Amino acid sequence: MSSDQFHLNFSLMSPGHYRAAWRLADADPHAYLDVEHYVRLAKLAEEAGIDAVFQGDSPALGPEIAAGTSGGLDGFTLLAVIAGATERIGLLPTVSTTYSTPYSLARRFQSLDHLTKGRAALNVVTTGNPAAAANFGVSAHPDRDARYRRAHEFLEVITRLWEAWEPGAIIADKATGQFGDPSRIHAIDHHGEFFDVAGPLPVPTSPQVRPVISQAGETPAGLELAARYADVVFAAGHTVAKARASRDDIRARARAHGRDADSIKYSLGLIVLVGTDEEDARRRHDELNATLPPIEHIVSAVLSALGLPADAFGPDDVIRLQDLPTEPNLNAFSIGMYNNTRAVLAEGARTLRELVAHTAGIGTHRLVVGSPERIADDLESWWRQGAADGFTVMFADTRVDLERFATLVVPILKERGLFHREYPEGTLRDRLGLPVPGLQSAGRRLAVSPA
Ligand SMILES: Cc1cc2nc3c(=O)[nH]c(=O)nc-3n(C[C@H](O)[C@H](O)[C@H](O)COP(=O)(O)O)c2cc1C
Secondary structure (H helix, E strand, O other): OOOOOOEEEEEOOOOOOOOOHHHOOOOOOOHHHOHHHHHHHHHHHHHOOOOEEEEOOOOOOOHHHHOOOOOOOOHHHHHHHHHHHOOOOEEEEEEEOOOOOHHHHHHHHHHHHHHOOOOEEEEEEOOOOHHHHHHOOOOOOOOHHHHHHHHHHHHHHHHHHHOOEOOOOEEEEOOOOEEEOHHHEEEOOEEOOOOEEOOOOOOOOOOOOOOEEEEOOOOHHHHHHHHHHOOEEEEEOOOHHHHHHHHHHHHHHHHHOOOOHHHOEEEEEEEEEEOOOHHHHHHHHHHHHOOOOOHHHOHHHHHHHOOOOOOOOOOOOEEOHHHOOOOOOOOOOOHHHHHHHHHHHHOOOEEHHHHHHOOOOOOOOEEEEEOHHHHHHHHHHHHHOOOOOEEEEEEOOHHHHHHHHHHHHHHHHHHOOOOOOOOOOOOHHHHOOOOOOOOOOOOOEEOOOOO
């Protein structure tokens, strides 16, 4: 990726960010479990030259299952299957550092990186949903501080595991019969607050050395984690001012860690609803809005996410910035996302109904509705204003909007020179213009004794 172009990742979340899009007349309610549905989407994305396909993570079923999907397929498994049906596109599942262990996760991603010739990536979260704890034998969801301390140690362990084999560790000399050189394969001997890991992995260094690490979470602790380890930050941004300030912040933090600010890519999430023209976009927007549960059913959940009492406002009452608590709502799924609501209200008061409509009903990312030109203009304008290095594009109704974005919006972006025309050569890391980290050689000891 040259610095005068942006990257694009596609979310496969199905049926879409309108979770009840399964209700539309021509939708198959079970498509979110169907391999053919996902392979079709991934191939469309690959034909358009998209950098990576992405899947979020929900390690607990939520009450929203009554009206639509709640989570769904495990992202790693889904994208490993897609890997076999594609050749160039990157694979970016979300994983939890709170509810997985570093050795097994490092092994799975290094394996995926080999098997896909350098297309593996992982989006690291600390998990926003407290209900996950009960599924993993944990008495209570750890607080943010503890989650991020664990995330730091987790990333230190996996990156050291990935780099524990020196170049040349596999000799494969048919004449002498020597295959591996144990003196070049090192233990990591990690002992920390959360993990004890001897290492090394049984898997040699993979094509990218480090699969691409993305991080989602925007409290200062999350941004510090990203500044230290991440190649990509997946962020939510509802106003240009908020997105630009967050991007500047992460770049400054990366510099403070001795990194080149351009070595960390700020990937801004947005939800698109692509009309064939403005009229079609409006019609589909109305159709999708009609699938949402009545706003009265979600008022108390939205107010609680904002840290307000359940009966503080009705759907059409106007909320101003000063109505929100001054301290961030520590119980919010993500403080980053909570701060976005503050940023929207800072630009003008809104009713609860308008706030919900702004994010396709689920309070996460910004929704953009319009013709292909309008959506291309939106991306170009945000990028030119320094709000992003690229975009994680999510879809109102993924079955329809992913195809339309790939076939109607991407050609406009290519025409304008904003997005590559062909896949550049190399691994996903090369394509995103990310440096290959150097091997850490200090403090190693021999892990495997020569026979
Ligand atoms: C853009 C974005 C995407 C996220 N995606 C997920 C996800 O897929 N699964 C999940 O459990 N948490 C997700 N989170 C929340 C993270 O788990 C996050 O690490 C945690 O809640 C703290 O977020 P915060 O640092 O913004 O407060 C996301 C957060 C952001 C900002």
